[in-house]
Amino acid sequence: MQLLKAKPGLFKSIMLTAGLAGMFGIMLPTQAQARLTIEINESYENALPIAIVPFASNSAAMPENIAQIVRDDLRRSGKFKPLPVGSLPAQPSLAEEVDFAQWRPLDIDNMLIGKVVDMGNDRYQIEVRFMDVLRKQQVFGKRWSNIPGRQLRQIGHLISDLIYEELTGVRGAFNTQIAYVTLKNENGKRRYTLEVADADGYNPQPILRSPKPIMSPSWSPDGKKLAYVSFEKGRSYIIVQSLDGKYRETLASFTGINGAPAWSPDGQKMAMTLSKDGSADIYVMDLQTRALKRVTRDWSIETEAAWAPDGRSIYFNSDRRGQPQVFQVLLETGEIKRITYEGRYNANPEVSPDGRYIAVVHGQGGFNIGLQDLQTSQFNVLTHTFLDESPTFSPNGEMILYAMNQNDKGKLAIVSPDGKTSQVLSVQDGQVREPAWGPFLNR
Amino acid sequence: MTTSLKKTFLLAAMMAALTTLSACSTPGGGAEGGSDTDLQPLEQQMDGQGTGARPGEDVDLGVEIHGIEIGNGVADGSALGQDAQGVMTYQPVVYFGFDQSILSEENTALVKHYAQVLMDNPDKTVKLEGHTDERGSPEYNLALAEKRAKAVAQVMMLFGVNEKRIEVISFGEEQPAALEHTEEAWTLNRRVEIKIH
Incomplete structure (x- = not known):
């Protein structure tokens, strides 16, 4: 929390939540539609390795695996190569838990950590920190509060957009x-x-x-x-x-x-x-x-x-x-x-x-x-x-x-x-x- | 109007039946009532399918006719005048080369034939339904299919058919006669269906 750029960040989160709710409010009721399945058929050379650490959570049954959504988004862009979860030396979820010495040998510049808190009544709080492993500091931190379960995928895409823009200078288009x-x-x-x-x-x-x-x-x-x-x-x-x-x-x-x-x-x-x-x-x-x-x-x-x-x-x-x-x-x-x-x-x-x-x-x-x-x-x-x-x-x-x-x-x-x-x-x-x-x- | 999918699904089953029908000149099952109304669904199902003949076959007096004969008719456009009991229908189709909308001499003769049918049957109107194959851009194909149908309309008007009796509809690549993704299917799909009602 102390690492979140508190006030402006929170204000933005609230606006964001309202925006998402508005967006979903106008949708037709969900019907049993078969979704599009994605098949990635070529691997990229020169993709940047990055660590997306599984998010900590206070509940075993989360409706969405946000870290996996971010991992998939970044991989699909062709510009990033998220490390396999099994190869990560630790799974910190708070900034103070990150032991940078552990991450240096992985040859990565950045890592994402985060946690999801089940607040009950299908409401969740999501907190992420994007860390610069070389400079040993936070690049950005964000928190979304009171997010319904069906919007967690959108939060994942928003996180992907933030990372993409941070590292490429181009606005991400995952949340589209x-x-x-x-x-x-x-x-x-x-x-x-x-x-x-x-x-x-x-x-x-x-x-x-x-x-x-x-x-x-x-x-x-x-x-x-x-x-x-x-x-x-x-x-x-x-x-x-x-x-x-x-x-x-x-x-x-x-x-x-x-x-x-x-x-x-x-x-x-x-x-x-x-x-x-x-x-x-x-x-x-x-x-x-x-x-x-x-x-x-x-x-x-x-x-x-x-x-x-x-x-x-x-x-x-x-x-x-x-x-x-x-x-x-x-x-x-x-x-x-x-x-x-x-x-x-x-x-x-x-x-x-x-x-x-x-x-x-x-x-x-x-x-x-x-x-x-x-x-x-x-x-x-x-x-x-x-x-x-x-x-x-x-x-x-x-x-x-x-x-x-x-x-x-x-x-x-x-x-x-x-x-x-x-x-x-x-x-x-x-x-x-x-x-x-x-x-x-x-x- | 029925979808071409229905046509396609029915095609296999209908083909066998029709071959028999044409050969034996016996009334089809759909013709029991002897009225046009009873036949309607059957006709519609067969739209654009012809006998499955490829362009270039079935040449009659230098005119390509890709028609289906149902019941006791004769393969002559004049039979259209006897619709109540005549129980015969043509689904003539004009075919085109890739990205082409110009009628060949043969196709011009075919269209002329149906222009004459319309002249001989002043109570009839004609729908010209333009289609393309699936290749290239769908919206360009929508315009190209209309260009084809309008080319057929031009020939009909040239031979005296009043513009008001002609309705042009473009389906672009959306209603293929054959669903495969092969040269053969594409050849069958680049077409204008002439529907006289």
Whole structure:
């Protein structure tokens, strides 16, 4: 306790707790959903060894093993190599219990210790300290009080985020959510479910179930709503829905296709693809007035709008040169620039949060995820799986989630922008596709 | 409208039955009542499946017809005029190359044939349902499938069919006719289904 930076830290904890409660308050009641299982299929060289010591606790039956959640998060990032618990020389939980001399030989710079106190009535207090083994001092200490059992995983992800930011300088994206569509056969019928889960695949929540296809979820910048394409009325309509299902509205149901919704960075507008005036073109709808502005005007296909982070331009896919390639339109002037040149098929542009990279679906015989560096004009093929599509950046830009097919099954995979495949996410009894990584949640 | 999954699941069972039906020209089980209504579910289940024929087979007078004959009809579009007792339906399908939306000469002839069927049956309307294979980007495929269906619509209009009788729907890659992840399945999935009602 004396090592916690007491007052500001505590204040932050309370805010955090309120924030989490708010977040969970709007969720649909949990149903028995099969979660995404994660398979880490490549080990990383150069990952930094780190010790995540099992947390002490006053109860044998804790609903979650927070230290293990942190360990898994850090390992999945590819940047850290948590030491096996069996190799740890001791399991201190308080700062004064740490004998630094014991930890020096492990060749680690940092260790995390902590404890969880069961306060009764499914309420827990979590206290962690992140220690610098070389300097023999605390890097940070944090305490969360009065946390219900179902939020303990979130606390684990928050701890992972703090460690990640401390050691890499980049904000962690473990405490974020992903949206995706599962497809299952139920008695010979196709069942589509739009789901939202934690970034590690846990806590899946159904957002919409439908016998008809669901496509292209796009997160509102505040993380509270999804826009998506639903065929529930027999053709593609754009729907906006809050995660709790209390708000649901058809945004676009024009003649022709209504597709590829993309929320503007300020949350005020929705870019979309409509073909009401002939061929598929990009439009921007003002979400307040519903006024539509046509952004592209061409006989060819223009679709898959992706906003630049500054909201002043839109990247899109057009086959105006015969095959799909990525172009950029500057919204103020209408000026259009071609962005991709590598190969014959570059579709579905997704912009990295810093605006530097464009991830695309790249066709070159097979279909893989490619990355265009706007700064250097370099183009790299990142993935080597089968039928790769629908790339989506983590909000910190450190990972790209995409859909692929493995053993005749639709799965999700995560790759880092340097091309190291790190993990595969799948559901037990169905296909999973159309991923969209959600924004940072409030700290 | 039923899902293509249903179609696919029923396909195996239906195929055997249909082969027999076509060969023997005997009324199908679904045709007992002799009315269109009774047949409806059966027709719908078969949507887009054709007889399972690959593009390029079943050439009739230079026109590719991937139709299913149910009951006593003749393989002639004019039979559509006799819907009450005629009990015959076509599910013609136009196929495309990868990332292509241009009709081949053969496909143009096929579409022309159905344009004529529509001209001969002024009370009928047509739904053109565009599809792509699963490769590449789903939203691009949604637009591409519509482009294909609109290409078919253009040909129909060229041969006199009023735009108002044509409904274009794009399903992108979402309703595959074949579920495998093979060239063969992809070939069957890049299509526009012509549905005359």
